[in-house]
Amino acid sequence: MNDVARLAGVSRGTVSNYINGQNVRTASAAKIETAIKQLHYVPNASAKALKTNRSEYVVLIIPQVNTPFFANLSYAIQMALNQVGYKMILCNSNSEPKEELEYIEMAKAQKVAGIITMSYSEISDLIPADIPLVAIEKKVSDHFPLIVADNYAGGQLAAKQLIDSGAKNLLFASLAPVVNVSAQRQQGFIDYCITHQMSYTRCLAHNEQTILAEFKAFIQQHLHADQFEFDGIFADADEFAGDMWHLLLQQGIRIPQDVQIIGFDAAQVYPRQPIALASIRQPITQMAKLAVQYLTQRLPKNGESRRKYQPTIVPISFSAGLTTR
Amino acid sequence: MNDVARLAGVSRGTVSNYINGQNVRTASAAKIETAIKQLHYVPNASAKALKTNRSEYVVLIIPQVNTPFFANLSYAIQMALNQVGYKMILCNSNSEPKEELEYIEMAKAQKVAGIITMSYSEISDLIPADIPLVAIEKKVSDHFPLIVADNYAGGQLAAKQLIDSGAKNLLFASLAPVVNVSAQRQQGFIDYCITHQMSYTRCLAHNEQTILAEFKAFIQQHLHADQFEFDGIFADADEFAGDMWHLLLQQGIRIPQDVQIIGFDAAQVYPRQPIALASIRQPITQMAKLAVQYLTQRLPKNGESRRKYQPTIVPISFSAGLTTR
Structure with missing residues (x-):
């Protein structure tokens, strides 16, 4: 900074003011700008943060x-x-x-x-x-x-989409305890089902480490003559929806012909293309x-x-x- | 810092030295530590960075x-x-x-x-x-x-896995130009094919925006009586491998019975579980x-x-x- 001040012919304080975005005379500003360029001077951000008392x-x-x-x-x-x-x-x-x-x-x-x-x-x-x-x-x-x-509306929309495209036996899949935004998604889903007189069941895993095993056990309990009891699943996260998709495919269930699945988030895995899963999109x-x-x-x-x-x-x-x- | 110095009964310079990790007398250090706790003093990182001349x-x-x-x-x-x-x-x-x-x-x-x-x-x-x-x-x-x-070894390993599990007509799928690590993956794959006297073909998309359309056109050109000409695909990125998977499924091709696919990276989409795609894992x-x-x-x-x-x-x-x- 001293070098810049010397070359520009102004005081160190003026250079400091200039760098910290305070007003300096136009003539001085031009001289400082030229000196900064000539010397390839890069202002130290730590010094700047100290002056302005907050960082970037x-x-x-x-x-x-x-x-x-x-x-x-x-x-x-x-x-x-x-x-x-x-x-x-x-x-x-x-x-x-x-x-x-x-x-x-x-x-x-x-x-x-x-x-x-x-x-x-x-x-x-x-x-x-x-x-x-x-x-x-x-x-x-x-x-x-x-x-x-709007997580509540997301749960409603998932139920509406499944019902509108023909699902009769709905399932809500998630991880217990269902709290925070998950609770709102669940409530929207349940309220829509009740209003439209549709039955629904919940499949909740209880341990994050064993979600796949718990979902698989649930599916096997509700398989009768190679038919799954439910034909519309709303999972309150894309991850759980993807789990259900793979597990049902492994049982020979056709998706979406036999069972439809909707997740939540619709976050793309790669920037180039939408996810393959139907989902409720968060903006x-x-x-x-x-x-x-x-x-x-x-x-x-x-x-x-x-x-x-x-x-x-x-x-x-x-x-x-x-x-x- | 002045408050800390006053409460500890030491000079401001001693507090500064202590904060910047320099040696101060044990008795002073203890007093400063107590004062810092009592005052809930948080050292300003910008000031620290300025002193030590580099940030964290x-x-x-x-x-x-x-x-x-x-x-x-x-x-x-x-x-x-x-x-x-x-x-x-x-x-x-x-x-x-x-x-x-x-x-x-x-x-x-x-x-x-x-x-x-x-x-x-x-x-x-x-x-x-x-x-x-x-x-x-x-x-x-x-x-x-x-x-x-070891991208070259990754290409070799992909070819080896496909051949060892029965693939006879190999395909390399990527985006042109094949440069940098992709070139090494490709070279490892090709060298392994040549050494083991296996034929291989390349399917290269030329525009990032139209990869899906280009891959789809390639698949349709090489479909004969619902059979795909190739039975082993190495894509040098999981993304391309996933594209091939979906496109072939849409044509009624069974994966992995009719066509096997191996990607590159094996990066998990969710921390909890491995990706469904077979892939070459980068550590x-x-x-x-x-x-x-x-x-x-x-x-x-x-x-x-x-x-x-x-x-x-x-x-x-x-x-x-x-x-x-």
Whole structure:
């Protein structure tokens, strides 16, 4: 910085002001710009962050990036942040409250510009209300914006699609306990069935490690003369829907002729093409853009943000695939 | 920091030294530690980075996180970095040289601790040899470590698996131009076929946007009386193998009875279970750990790192699935 000041013939303070985006005289700015180019000077971001008292980093806390939903969400959030000049620190919490808290502490220590979190731990007490934070799917507290898909409507839409395309015996497949957004998806599904006088059954696995075995046992219990008792399945995650698809195929059940299946998320495995599974689509890119927009809107309001937020509910839609008729 | 110094009864400089990991007297350290706890003081990372002249961030540059391979790689790298106290800035380049260069410039400006890159642009000229960088899959220059799977052996293994399980007419499916690691996978496959006197054909799509249509046209040209000319397919990416699987199923071809398919990567779509596709597995977690290990080993050697590196080639293996017999 001293070299730049010397070459530009201005004070070090003027160079510092210029770099930190404060007003300097037009003539000085031009001289500094020329000197910076000539010297290939790259301003030190740490110094800049110290001056402005916050960094250009945004922390994204998610359970695990290595699933299609979180991979697509992370991609969309980084792209949206990039457009407004922020960098994204990716934090996988593995759904461990301890890890989530460590990331929150880190974010505070780094004086990051903000946090976007999809966290299922009870962290609300640990976040000062003046730290810019946007929650996705799970509320942190009333003091932070929340963006969530219309999960209840998603459950209704899944039931409607299955019934409209001829299913008579419906099944809801998930992992117990059915809580948070899963509970809303289930409730939408059940309410639609009741309203339309359709019977439904639930197939719930009880251990994440044995989902395939539990689903398989359920299928075998409900197979009679090579016919499956149910002809329409709504799984509240694409992963479970895919499990059901493979397990039924292995039993010689035809999909979608004998049994139709609808999942939830419709997150593409590869960017190029839609998933083969019929599913309820969450508008991932829209949710990412909203999160970044809320975060940047909140930035100027630090310290005066005791206001309360209502959840922003974004609409879902049906994504057709090979598993419905 | 002033408050901590006052409460601990030491100078501000001593607190600063303590925070920056320099030696202070044991008695002072204990007092400072107590004061920090009492005041809930969080050291400002920007100030720390400025003092130590490098930050705790590592930049990861990949094409797009939203594919199973990159999602798993990003996850494994962040976990490995976390263990040694580094944070990961995730950068999706979309395979655009311009975006890659912007991320490199950003990394320099932020004085990050290092860069891990899987970049296919010509960026070697733009990186000073003393910036800690580790390349994955594609060499940046001789001055940076490179970690790459044994792609040639992977191509050989795919051919061997198909032939050993009875395939007689082999097909290699990919996207043209076949370059970089794809060229090595192809060469291993072809060499094995030639050595074992097996015929092989190539099916290459020429446009990323029309891969499905091009593969479909190829299949239709080589269908005779509902029989496909080929009975063993090696696709040099799981994505292409999945395309072939769906397209052949749509033509009524049975997989794996009529046609066997092997992909490349064997990256899980969900952490819980292996992919349904038979594939050549890249040891993603091992590659991630090696990258972080090389990066941290390189850190003390800044400025004296004009040494040249030989590539580190990690072994591949076969991952069985539903698409081979």
